[in-house]
Amino acid sequence: MKSPLVQCPDQCPGLHFCDGITLVGGGPASARDLALALRLAPVAVAADGGADRLIAAGITPTAVIGDLDSISSAALARVPSERLHRIAEQDSTDFDKALRALTAPVILGLGFTGARMDHGLAVLNSLVRHAEKPCLVLGPKDVAFALPAGETRLRLGPGDRVSLFPFARVTGTSLGLEWPLDGHVFAPDGFIATSNRASAADVVLRVDQPGMVAILPRNRLRQAIRAVSR
Structure with a gap:
C-alpha cells in the first residue's frame, strides 16, 4: 500500500x-x-x-x-x-x-x-x-453525507433529487434549489427538506452549523465526493 x-x-x-x-x-x-x-x-x-x-x-x-x-x-x-x-x-x-x-x-x-x-x-x-x-x-439508490457548517457546492443536473434532513436545529440558505432553504428553521421534529430538486447545474448550500444530512441519487456519487473531499 x-x-x-x-x-x-x-x-x-x-x-x-x-x-x-x-x-x-x-x-x-x-x-x-x-x-x-x-x-x-x-x-x-x-x-x-x-x-x-x-x-x-x-x-x-x-x-x-x-x-x-x-x-x-x-x-x-x-x-x-x-x-x-x-x-x-x-x-x-x-x-x-x-x-x-x-x-x-x-x-x-x-x-x-x-x-x-x-x-x-x-x-x-x-x-x-x-x-x-x-x-x-x-x-x-442514494449517497448520503453530512453538511459541514458553511458552504457546500455541488455540480448537479437540473431536476436531480436533493434531499436534506436535519438531525439538529439548522438554518441555511441555498442557490439552485427548486425550493430554497432561505427563511426556514429546520429540525428533526419540525420543518424538513426531503425530496427537493436542483433547478440549476450549480447548487450551493449554506448552513449555520452541522446537523443537516444531504442525500443525492447514486449517479451523483462522484459529484458528492468532489464536494466533500479534503
Whole structure:
C-alpha cells in the first residue's frame, strides 16, 4: 500500500492515509459496489465484521477497527495482528469508532445501509456528529453525507433529487434549489427538506452549523465526493 500509515497507541488508533478509504461494514453490499468504491477510494478498511466481506472478495483489509465482536474467527486468522485496532467501549457503533480513528481525503462507507432501520439511523447520527470528516455513505439508490457548517457546492443536473434532513436545529440558505432553504428553521421534529430538486447545474448550500444530512441519487456519487473531499 502506497499510503503512509501513522498509528497512535492504546485504544485511540489514529490511522492517517493520503489516499481515499473504502470503509466496509457488515451490511448488504454487492461485489459491483465494492469494486466501484475501491476504484474511487482504494484503501480498504473494515469496520469489524466488514472484514469478512473484504476477505470473501479476496482483499485483506489494511485495517480493521471496532470492538471486534462481529468479525469471524476465520477472518481474524487472515488479518495480520498489527492491522487489528480494537476499541472496546460499547457506547458507540463500529462505524462511529472507525470515523473517529480515520483521517483521509475522503471516506466512502459501504455496507452500512439496507439491513436494519436502527443501524441506518445510527450511521446518519454518526455522520452528523463527525461532520468535519469527509465521509459519504453509499446505499442501493442514494449517497448520503453530512453538511459541514458553511458552504457546500455541488455540480448537479437540473431536476436531480436533493434531499436534506436535519438531525439538529439548522438554518441555511441555498442557490439552485427548486425550493430554497432561505427563511426556514429546520429540525428533526419540525420543518424538513426531503425530496427537493436542483433547478440549476450549480447548487450551493449554506448552513449555520452541522446537523443537516444531504442525500443525492447514486449517479451523483462522484459529484458528492468532489464536494466533500479534503
